[in-house]
Amino acid sequence: MRIIVPMAGMGKRMRPHTLTVPKPLIPIAGKPIVQRLVEDIAKVCGEQVEEVAFIVGRFGTEVEKSLVQIAESVGAKGSIYYQDEPLGTAHAILCAKESLTGPVVVAFADTLFKADFTLDSSVPGTIWVQRVDDPKPFGVVKLDEQGHITDFVEKPQEFVSDLAIIGIYYFQDGDYLREELQYLLDNDIKDKGEYQLTNALENMKNKGTVFVPGRVTEWLDCGNKDATVYTNQRYLEYLQERGENLVAASAQLTNSVLIPPVYIGENVIINNSVVGPHVSIGSHTAVRDSVLSNTIVQQSATVLHANVTNSMIGNHATVTGKPDDLSLGDYNVVRV
Structure with missing residues (x-):
């Protein structure tokens, strides 16, 4: 199992805190957001994590050393890749194409979650979602009667679903994902001016890949100051429930x-x-x-x-x- 963590964004909504450190390294209950994320995913994977690949901007060697140490803390190899232009989610993931092989979890590093489950690696793909009041800022999914995902819609301005994609995905075949992402770039297929992961998911679904929704107990956003302070609040409560010494x-x-x-x-x-x-x-x-x-x-x-x-x-x-x-x-x- 590999974990792919795109985190090259500048974090403008978190300024001034992101003027000196990348947003995923801002601490929640004493640990960087990205470390909390990697540890939580490792817990639900149900198998050894072989590699954690981080897609970053030019954050400097100290940040990169910290990220490698985070990977090593869960017993995995840490790899660093660079995204020098913000060309969309599909482009960001493809920057780590050498690590897109075998089963992979893709997790964008501005969200945390609370969940009590073990990843079902027998399904071709899982997209984690959460019901939201206002789906317009998010990518959303539509389901059929069997609970399979039928459509991926990026930031719908008219209501199609309230099941928002939280930014965590499982793919049984990382090589297949890499091929579909490369297809978007090779054919310059964009949505809202960027190469979107949802377009690759739609193509994979149309070719027969069955995606199912994964549900989390709670989705915690770290997109701005107020959201991050609230996430710190909820995560402290979560750690207290687990009996951790804080x-x-x-x-x-x-x-x-x-x-x-x-x-x-x-x-x-x-x-x-x-x-x-x-x-x-x-x-x-x-x-x-x-x-x-x-x-x-x-x-x-x-x-x-x-x-x-x-x-x-x-x-x-x-x-x-x-x-x-x-x-x-x-x-x-x-x-x-």
Whole structure:
């Protein structure tokens, strides 16, 4: 089994946080989004993951080393491929064509999920979906009476289905997928100006490939600041349900209260503060004389005399004062 992770996007909706790191490396409950995604997929695969292939922009060697380590953490080889132009989902996946062989899971790195199942590798293809109130921003599927997928529609402006594709796919035959993606590029077949995976899926379905919908218990989006803060909230609750220890032994708490669920990283210092619920604090961060709730604080940050909620605070950032709702990038300083 191989996992293919396209993640070359610039993450403009997550700025300023993506000015210094790619969006998939932003932490959720102490681990990068993409690490959470890879670990969760590895758990449901039901077999050993041989390789994790990441399709990236030119993010630099340190990011690439981090990604290889994520693959190695699930016992797999890590491979790096580049997408230098944003030409669509089909083009992104095809950038890793050397790894498109055998059974593969394709997972776009801006979504997490909660699920209690094991992947059924006996079916030709599985497309994970979730029912949504407004399907217009998503690719959607239509089903027949047998529950098989009959149509793939990219961002329908008129209602055809409310089953949104969440960005996770299983293909029993990665070589066949590679051929169909290459066909789109060779014949310049685009939808809305880009090479779309849904067009390849439609062609495969028309040639007899049976795709079935996979259902997840919960779909967690990381597309913008508010969505990412909410995903952190739900993921902390999920980890608490699993009984995981979320507070590092090296954390130093003085005259402070933690309201779970919270994640507290290594060597965090918390003095005279109330932290939680739904707060993640990265390693080497200091919080003093403050109240934090529903917030992500990354590594080596400082929060002083502040009341912070529904916020993201970047690496090495400093907050001093009384702001309530923040989206503060790396190395920024706010004093009120």
